[in-house]
Amino acid sequence: MSEDKRLTFFSKNKSECPVCQAPFFKEDLLTGRGRMIAGSLTRDLRRLYEPSKKFGEIFPLIYTVTVCPRCYYAAFPEDFFQPPLEAVSGLEEAAEKREKSIEPLFGPLDFKEPRTLKEGAASYFLALTCYDHFTKEQSPTVKQAVCALRSAWIFCDLHRRLPADNYDYLALNFYRKARFFYAQAVEKEQTGMEGIGFMKNLGPDLEKNYGYDGVLYLYGLFEYLHGSRKDRQKRAAALSRAKTTVAKIFGMGKASKNKPAVLLDRAKDLYTDIARELEKLGGGIDGTDEPSAE
Numbered sequence: 695m696s697e698d699k700r701l702t703f704f705s706k707n708k709s710e711c712p713v714c715q716a717p718f719f720k721e722d723l724l725t726g727r728g729r730m731i732a733g734s735l736t737r738d739l740r741r742l743y744e745p746s747k748k749f750g751e752i753f754p755l756i757y758t759v760t761v762c763p764r765c766y767y768a769a770f771p772e773d774f775f776q777p778p779l780e781a782v783s784g785l786e787e788a789a790e791k792r793e794k795s796i797e798p799l800f801g802p803l804d805f806k807e808p809r810t811l812k813e814g815a816a817s818y819f820l821a822l823t824c825y826d827h828f829t830k831e832q833s834p835t836v837k838q839a840v841c842a843l844r845s846a847w848i849f850c851d852l853h854r855r856l857p858a859d860n861y862d863y864l865a866l867n868f869y870r871k872a873r874f875f876y877a878q879a880v881e882k883e884q885t886g887m888e889g890i891g892f893m894k895n896l897g898p899d900l901e902k903n904y905g906y907d908g909v910l911y912l913y914g915l916f917e918y919l920h921g922s923r924k925d926r927q928k929r930a931a932a933l934s935r936a937k938t939t940v941a942k943i944f945g946m947g948k949a950s951k952n953k954p955a956v957l958l959d960r961a962k963d964l965y966t967d968i969a970r971e972l973e974k975l976g977g978g979i980d981g982t983d984e985p986s987a988e
């Protein structure tokens with residue numbers, strides 16, 4: 695009877711880590727039969743799920759990244775089994791560093807057991823560091839952006855459950871990392887340094903691929919929400935770039951007909967918010983505005 699309440703299963707086929715050769719079995723989510731009840735879509739394009747009576751809360755995101763339980767090499771499934779040849783020795787050398795880096799954040803973890811939110815957040819954190827070793831042919835920067843954002847989401851979930859454990863601080867930290875990597879990914883793509891085309895599903899969540907427009911939108915959103923405000927002029931310059939980029943999503947006339955309405959609406963709202971802040975900043979820079987009391 696309890697079989698029916700299972701959320702995940704371990705694959706019967708053994709996998710082998712291409713870095714340390716450890717054998718392991720991958721855990722996957724069972725879908726269907728009322729396990730997933732879609733809820734609202736957040737401003738940063740995360741699909742929330744309603745808890746079901748039978749299965750409780752489900753976090754589909756925590757099963758996506760493949761992680762070697764021995765050396766903590768981690769990557770998306772399409773990359774995991776074929777890391778670039780030149781990356782393998784670096785990934786091997788960094789194994790101890792990876793293990794040490796997750797201890798202070800999560801305590802002891804075990805990737806041979808069914809995953810919890812902690813293994814989920816750690817899996818994206820580990821993948822983010824492992825993609826440093828990948829070459830531009832695999833679009834590592836945009837993958838790091840998605841990993842940072844999903845880590846931030848899962849840290850928010852952890853904070854809801856364990857409000858005294860400072861996971862809100864980590865969530866903010868990873869939102870800032872997401873801002874950094876999305877900005878880098880857009881810049882590298884626009885200057886031809888590194889394309890984003892080798893990430894199969896740009897998400898950012900699992901249920902829908904918002905593609906390149908989604909990447910542009912998230913870059914603008916995180917610049918607006920998490921960009922540095924220390925220097926007024928730099929802030930204004932960063933926001934102007936973000937505004938021009940966001941405008942590209944809905945500014946192409948007929949082409950926008952085929953784009954998801956939800957993304958177009960959110961891009962327009964974001965454009966308005968950025969324009970409003972720029973207006974305020976602009977006043978200050980010209981010296982026509984009184985210094986704010988904040």
Ligand SMILES: [Zn+2]
Binds near residue numbers: 711716767
């Ligand atoms: Zn390994």
